[in-house]
Amino acid sequence: MKRDTLYSILALAVLGLSVPVGIAVFMLGFVYGDSPCVMCWEQRIGMALVALTGLFVLRFGARPKYVGLSILIGAYGMLMGLRHTSMHAARDVGQGFSLEVLGAHTYTWALFIFWVTVVTMGALLMAVKDRDVAPQVRTLGPLEKTAAIVFLVVMAGNIAQAFASTGPPPYMGQGDPVRFSFNPKHWVWSLEEYSPAPVALRGRWNIEKPAVAGLPADPAAGPFGTLPALIVGSQKPLGASLEGSPTDLAYDSATDRFLVTTARGVYITNATLDRVVRYTLIDPGFSVDLGRFAGAAFLDGQKVLAVGENKSYVVLRENDKADADANFKYFLESFDKFDEVSRSRFGTVRARMMYTMSAAFDPAGKSVYTITVPNAKVKRLVVSRFDAGDMTLSEEFVPKLPGGSGLSLQGKRSLDEFYVTGACVAGGRLYALSAAYSTLLVIDLASHEVVEARAIPGLQRPIGMAVKGDEVYVLSEDGVVTMAKM
Amino acid sequence: MEFLNLVIMFVAAVLVLRRPEKERLAFGLLVTSVVLMVVLFSIATRTSLLPGINY
Numbered sequence: 001m002k003r004d005t006l007y008s009i010l011a012l013a014v015l016g017l018s019v020p021v022g023i024a025v026f027m028l029g030f031v032y033g034d035s036p037c038v039m040c041w042e043q044r045i046g047m048a049l050v051a052l053t054g055l056f057v058l059r060f061g062a063r064p065k066y067v068g069l070s071i072l073i074g075a076y077g078m079l080m081g082l083r084h085t086s087m088h089a090a091r092d093v094g095q096g097f098s099l100e101v102l103g104a105h106t107y108t109w110a111l112f113i114f115w116v117t118v119v120t121m122g123a124l125l126m127a128v129k130d131r132d133v134a135p136q137v138r139t140l141g142p143l144e145k146t147a148a149i150v151f152l153v154v155m156a157g158n159i160a161q162a163f164a165s166t167g168p169p170p171y172m173g174q175g176d177p178v179r180f181s182f183n184p185k186h187w188v189w190s191l192e193e194y195s196p197a198p199v200a201l202r203g204r205w206n207i208e209k210p211a212v213a214g215l216p217a218d219p220a221a222g223p224f225g226t227l228p229a230l231i232v233g234s235q236k237p238l239g240a241s242l243e244g245s246p247t248d249l250a251y252d253s254a255t256d257r258f259l260v261t262t263a264r265g266v267y268i269t270n271a272t273l274d275r276v277v278r279y280t281l282i283d284p285g286f287s288v289d290l291g292r293f294a295g296a297a298f299l300d301g302q303k304v305l306a307v308g309e310n311k312s313y314v315v316l317r318e319n320d321k322a323d324a325d326a327n328f329k330y331f332l333e334s335f336d337k338f339d340e341v342s343r344s345r346f347g348t349v350r351a352r353m354m355y356t357m358s359a360a361f362d363p364a365g366k367s368v369y370t371i372t373v374p375n376a377k378v379k380r381l382v383v384s385r386f387d388a389g390d391m392t393l394s395e396e397f398v399p400k401l402p403g404g405s406g407l408s409l410q411g412k413r414s415l416d417e418f419y420v421t422g423a424c425v426a427g428g429r430l431y432a433l434s435a436a437y438s439t440l441l442v443i444d445l446a447s448h449e450v451v452e453a454r455a456i457p458g459l460q461r462p463i464g465m466a467v468k469g470d471e472v473y474v475l476s477e478d479g480v481v482t483m484a485k486m
Numbered sequence: 487m488e489f490l491n492l493v494i495m496f497v498a499a500v501l502v503l504r505r506p507e508k509e510r511l512a513f514g515l516l517v518t519s520v521v522l523m524v525v526l527f528s529i530a531t532r533t534s535l536l537p538g539i540n541y
Contacts, residue, residue: 038488038526038527038530039527039530039531041488041526042488042523042526042527042530045488045491045492045495045519045523046523048492048495049495049516049519049520049523052495052498052499052502052516052519053516055499055502055503056502056512056513056516059502059503059506060502060506060509065513069516069517069520072520073520076523076524079537080527082537083531083534083536083537083538085537086537086538086539087538089539090539137506137507137509140503148499148502148503151499152496152499152500152503155492155495155496155499156496158492159489159492159493159496162488162489162492163489165488166487166488166489167489168489168490169487169489169490170487171487172487172488172526172529172530173487173488173526173530175530193529193530194529197532197533198532198533199532199533199535200532200533200534200535201534201535201536202534202536202538202541203533203534203535203536203538204534204538205534205538205539205540205541
């Protein structure tokens with residue numbers, strides 16, 4: 001490629017970067033009153049910096065330090081664009097922050113433009129020859145001079161807007177700026193971004209995995225204080241042999257069988273939990289990340305559901321003639337006892353930042369329920385209902401305490417302190433066993449109220465529960481089954 | 487601080503165009519501006535330095 005052509009293309013690239021930054025200030029800012037947030041400002045400055053390095057190349061040649069710096073700025077700009085876009089990327093269609101241009105919000109365009117920058121600089125590097133790298137001061141042609149003048153005009157406009165919107169040092173841009181105005185009376189100069197705040201890599205997405213170890217077991221220390229207790233009839237070790245510790249328990253009255261899960265195992269046992277009738281180990285990888293199973297439920301006499309603590313799930317159907325070869329991709333052991341019906345994820349709204357350790361199925365409402373466990377950042381008891389037809393969120397609620405239930409919270413205690421690790425539905429009520437304070441909550445599914453609470457003394461790290469007849473079966477992490485009269 | 491950063495960039499651009507013999511100074515201003523941008527963005531996003539998405 002001829003040198004003049006190469007530098008003309010570069011001058012057009014400088015113009016191509018200056019124009020959107022110019023539109024941002026002169027059109028969106030001065031005409032429509034758009035005011036960049038602090039992140040928008042830095043992305044806008046990043047684009048201008050890439051254009052400025054282009055001017056350096058036009059003037060001094062394609063020296064490695066200029067081309068290299070522009071690639072570094074482009075790469076950091078992509079991080080800035082991704083960081084900003086990520087705040088809004090999962091919202092409903094059309095939602096976002098500030099102005100939309102050609103169907104995309106400005107921060108999304110920033111991500112795209114920085115990507116184009118890196119690609120362009122890569123292509124430029126391929127066209128660079130030795131003589132471009134030698135020290136020189138080039139004389140700018142008409143197009144290159146035009147690019148430089150446009151850049152300076154755009155920068156002057158941005159300097160004016162930045163003075164009004166962000167102020168002189170030490171003031172800096174704001175998270176939620178006010179509309180741009182030429183009237184100084186409406187200018188807001190802020191130091192809010194310097195306010196003390198914790199430094200973190202993943203921020204609110206750094207949520208610890210749930211665990212029952214270390215939870216307080218004494219019911220009397222719970223939010224309700226002293227509660228009437230269920231009478232514990234007997235305890236026995238789980239007779240069925242499992243791979244690893246149990247993680248949940250469910251019961252099907254139609255077939256009089258139990259369902260037990262482990263981290264990746266699904267076991268159907270006989271009525272006394274002494275013998276495994278059939279089982280399989282799910283391959284949790286290479287598809288939907290199922291995580292560690294924490295919830296189990298019978299969907300009918302043949303279909304079972306296992307839910308991971310990350311609310312991903314798998315549905316299995318019992319089949320004595322299952323194709324072992326076809327099932328190799330789904331299972332790690334016992335390939336011919338189940339067919340995999342579906343494997344996907346439950347999506348929630350209020351429970352989005354919390355894990356779950358329970359699952360329950362309501363045959364009357366044909367719905368699956370999950371209940372959150374609190375974590376260090378989010379402490380909220382949320383019940384999510386999913387239609388079993390499409391496994392999509394159909395209802396979500398935060399249980400309340402009714403006035404006349406006879407239950408009252410101690411002082412400033414809260415239902416959010418409960419750590420539900422087992423659940424089942426019976427008679428229109430959701431039974432939720434909390435490993436914290438060994439408390440069984442009874443939630444009315446119509447009113448969304450906690451209508452009853454009972455202590456279950458003597459439990460150690462309970463991870464699952466089921467109701468069989470008039471007995472509550474509680475399975476602990478160490479494999480002990482506790483039976484108590486309702 | 488964005489105002490200051492844009493002024494630095496403007497000065498650097500003027501040096502490149504009008505006083506090319508001041509190349510080292512102009513490049514120093516350019517690098518200063520890049521560092522200032524990174525520092526300001528890091529301050530603004532320090533509670534979650536990485537993109538806020540499901541990891």
